[in-house]
Amino acid sequence: MKIRVTIAEDQGMVRGALAALLATEGDFEIAGQAQNGREALEMVLASPPDVLLTDIEMPEITGLELAAEIKRRKLPVKVIILTTFARAGYLRRALDAGVSGYLLKDAPASTLANAIRKIRSGGRVVDPELAAEAWSEADPLTDRERQVLRYAGEGAASAEIAQRLDLTEGTVRNYLSEAISKLGAANRVEAARIARQKGWL
Numbered sequence: 001m002k003i004r005v006t007i008a009e010d011q012g013m014v015r016g017a018l019a020a021l022l023a024t025e026g027d028f029e030i031a032g033q034a035q036n037g038r039e040a041l042e043m044v045l046a047s048p049p050d051v052l053l054t055d056i057e058m059p060e061i062t063g064l065e066l067a068a069e070i071k072r073r074k075l076p077v078k079v080i081i082l083t084t085f086a087r088a089g090y091l092r093r094a095l096d097a098g099v100s101g102y103l104l105k106d107a108p109a110s111t112l113a114n115a116i117r118k119i120r121s122g123g124r125v126v127d128p129e130l131a132a133e134a135w136s137e138a139d140p141l142t143d144r145e146r147q148v149l150r151y152a153g154e155g156a157a158s159a160e161i162a163q164r165l166d167l168t169e170g171t172v173r174n175y176l177s178e179a180i181s182k183l184g185a186a187n188r189v190e191a192a193r194i195a196r197q198k199g200w201l
Contacts, residue, residue, distance in 0.1 A: 002029040003120050008040035008054035008066065009033075009082075014105075018053065018082075025113050037061025041069060048077050050120050056083045056090060064090070064097050071098035078119045082112070089139055089199025091130045101125040139200045140182040148175040150201050153192025 005028055009015040015033050022028045031049040034040035038060035044052060052070065054063040061069070067079040080101035081094050091102050100119040103112060104127055115125040141149070144165075151161045158176070162169045176188050185191035195201040 002027055003051060003116060004029050004031040004049040005051045005053055005116065006030075006032040006034065006040065006043055006049040008035075008037060008052065008058065008063065010035050010055065010058045014055075021109050022113065022116075028113070028116070035059075037063065037066045040066055044070065044075065044077055045073075048075055051078045051080060051116055053080050053082055053116070056081060056085055056094075064093050067094065067097035067099045080115065080119060080125075085199060086127070086130060087197075087199025088130055091126065091199070092139060093199070095126075102130065103127060104130075139198070141179055141195065141200055145175050145179040145182075146195070146201060148172055149179045149188065149192050149195055152176060152188040153196065153201065 005022055007015055007018050007030065009018065012035065015035065019030045019033055023030060031047060032043040034043055036059040040052065040054060041061060052066070054066055056063040063081055063083070067081070070077050070079055078101075079099040080103065081099050082103050082105055083090070084105050086104055094102050101115050101124065103115055103125065107127070118125055147165060148161055151164060156164070158169050158172045161167075162172045165172070179195070180188060180191045183191045183194045185194055192201060
């Protein structure tokens with residue numbers, strides 16, 4: 001029986017290359033290809049694959065949010081993050097979101113195929129260098145602080161963030177102040193930059 005894989009990747013060329021690569025392996029079937037996180041979630045809900053292979057940075061819903069939603073809904077889908085982000089903070093958040101694999105895009109093709117097989121049979125595969133680094137520095141931000149800081153880093157004003165997240169402006173300012181303080185930053189822009197570098201955003 002073939003391993004059904006859905007691919008979520010916003011870059012069309014990369015998505016097509018991954019699908020073509022896995023199709024050459026005799027034991028894989030490409031169940032679907034999504035160009036953003038929301039489309040991927042709809043595909044997974046409509047017809048759950050064995051494995052979801054997803055990037056982190058995608059429009060609509062990120063790969064980490066996608067993994068967390070699959071975990072929340074208790075779907076029988078193994079999630080593998082395939083990314084260019086070799087950041088320990090991302091790996092920690094991915095593991096917290098219940099992913100079974102975290103691989104970098106520059107890994108050999110055979111590594112990916114073997115990782116999917118191992119994960120399908122109940123294993124876990126994580127880039128070894130990142131795994132060692134991941135537990136050295138904890139992410140100090142709460143989910144809400146992260147959301148607010150992400151919008152602030154994109155240039156949104158407090159009023160706009162408040163509207164997007166259905167919060168008061170005062171609450172948004174409090175979250176930003178907390179995040180800035182925790183990260184030892186001078187302002188919201190610097191805080192967002194630090195958090196992004198660490199992989200916490």
